[in-house]
Amino acid sequence: MNTVVLGAGAVGCFFGGLLAEAGHSVTLIGRAVHVERIQAEGLRIETASGRRWVRDIAASTGLECLKGASLVLCCTKSAQIDEAAQFLGARLNAHVPVLSLQNGLTSAERLRKALPNNPVWPALVYAAVGMNEPGVVAHRGGQRLCLDARCRIEPFFNVLSDSAIECQLYADxxxxxxxxxxxxxxxxxxxxxxxxxxxxxxxxxxxxxxxxxxxxxxxxxxxxxxxxxxxxxxxxxxxxxxxxxxxxxxxxxxxxxxxxxxxxxxxxxxxxxxxxxxxxxxxxxxxxxxxxxxxxxxx
Ligand SMILES: NC(=O)C1=CN([C@@H]2O[C@H](COP(=O)(O)OP(=O)(O)OC[C@H]3O[C@@H](n4cnc5c(N)ncnc54)[C@H](OP(=O)(O)O)[C@@H]3O)[C@@H](O)[C@H]2O)C=CC1
Ligand SMILES: CC(C)(CO)C(=O)C(=O)O
Structure with missing residues (x-):
């Protein structure tokens, strides 16, 4: 499964990094300042107990990689969702699932409306992260994603749960x-x-x-x-x-x-x-x- 993360900021780099660390193929789409550093040195994750590098991860400022995506984690801010939806709508194959990792209640609905041919699922992020500097994400606790219980049957669920991400499923x-x-x-x-x-x-x-x-x-x-x-x-x-x-x-x-x-x-x-x-x-x-x-x- 090729996971593409749209929005290589704190949440995108952290969860993309966890998937890549578990051996999954991940491409981060982000701004040049982050992408260049990640391409040069790998993604750095800083925690209270030290720092580590995720080197087996791709990063790009271009959107071409969306064509080969089999899962998208949409990790922009909520104000950037309409633009993200436009990019995804023009490039994603039908049926490729999109997870919306934004806070708030409106982003997943806006994505869903704009992408009628793709399953769109909200994913609630319980992680404390921030960008310390370009290409460097600080992790200060939590690595949990809360998902709709119906996700259990989706192929991407195996990919997420086969990593250090703590996936929790909820019926309501x-x-x-x-x-x-x-x-x-x-x-x-x-x-x-x-x-x-x-x-x-x-x-x-x-x-x-x-x-x-x-x-x-x-x-x-x-x-x-x-x-x-x-x-x-x-x-x-x-x-x-x-x-x-x-x-x-x-x-x-x-x-x-x-x-x-x-x-x-x-x-x-x-x-x-x-x-x-x-x-x-x-x-x-x-x-x-x-x-x-x-x-x-x-x-
Ligand atoms: N930080 C946290 O601890 C948590 C955050 N969240 C939620 O997660 C979502 C993301 O937040 P966070 O990761 O902190 O935000 P960030 O600003 O760190 O990350 C978003 C990144 O996406 C980039 N971006 C936006 N649109 C595009 C695009 N079209 N192409 C390439 N890059 C793009 C932004 O660049 P630029 O800034 O230049 O636009 C930015 O670097 C928010 O909804 C937030 O509420 C949820 C739980 C915890
Ligand atoms: C999980 C939490 C509360 C982490 O700070 C968050 O969602 C945020 O900062 O937006």
Missing amino acids: MEAMRWHKLLVNCALNALSAISQSTYGALLEVPALKTWLGELIRECVEVARACGIEVGATLEHDVLELMQAMAHQRSSTAQDLARGRPTEIDEFNGFLMQKGREHGVLTPINTTLYTLIKALETPSA
Whole structure:
């Protein structure tokens, strides 16, 4: 199976790297700065316990390799999905499965709509990663992908599970997607505004009470949309903060790089759903507004 990763950033390099380390054929499509370094030195993965190189991995700035793909991991940001869909639509053979590794609820649907001849599956990413420098991905915990239980019968499932990726299957994928959305609503903006790691945030005495209130607000919106995310959400968020203590959220990384964030997909999405269902979302609205202010270049 030839896996092509569209978007050689943190998530793409990490999961592409794990597949290549397991002996699978992987090509990363990315920007020149990353591609040139990976072609020259291999992909470097840095962890708390050291660094390693994945040398048996291809990287390209061109899209030609999509023609021979038998699986695509789409790992761009959600704002880049429509462009990614256009590239895939023009080059992929019919029936080649596409996994959408974006956070938020809209990317997989947008890809699915644009690629009617390909199976498109959302994959929920529970990994703490970031690009330390071109061609160098930092891994700070987690290497889990949550998938729809129906994926078990797909040929790509064997490829994913025959690697260090922890694949978990869920019968109620919609609830799991909301669960991940609410994790992002709870953590991403807070880590971004404070530019703090999850470990540092856990040291803030007022955090747990505040987080509890934010999560209650999020759960109320989900419930109004007909989704029960489960009673363990607050516990799950705190557990994830401990497991990924050295991580700053992907939103924090976007802000630090002066890039647009995905906040419209997180707290912005929750606000919108709250408005549609008559649920007030003051905490989400505050977080959203602060991120929008921080995204705006100062005069
Ligand atoms: N980082 C994390 O820990 C986690 C991230 N996620 C989610 O995963 C998704 C990806 O995030 P992340 O990996 O952090 O983001 P990155 O910005 O690190 O990676 C995306 C990469 O794709 C590149 N890219 C986009 N479009 C193209 C294209 N058409 N051709 C070639 N390269 C392209 C981008 O380049 P450029 O920047 O120049 O556009 C960038 O290098 C997001 O939805 C995020 O929310 C989920 C869980 C954890
Ligand atoms: C898993 C987590 C919370 C890791 O930081 C993430 O999804 C993100 O940063 O966007």
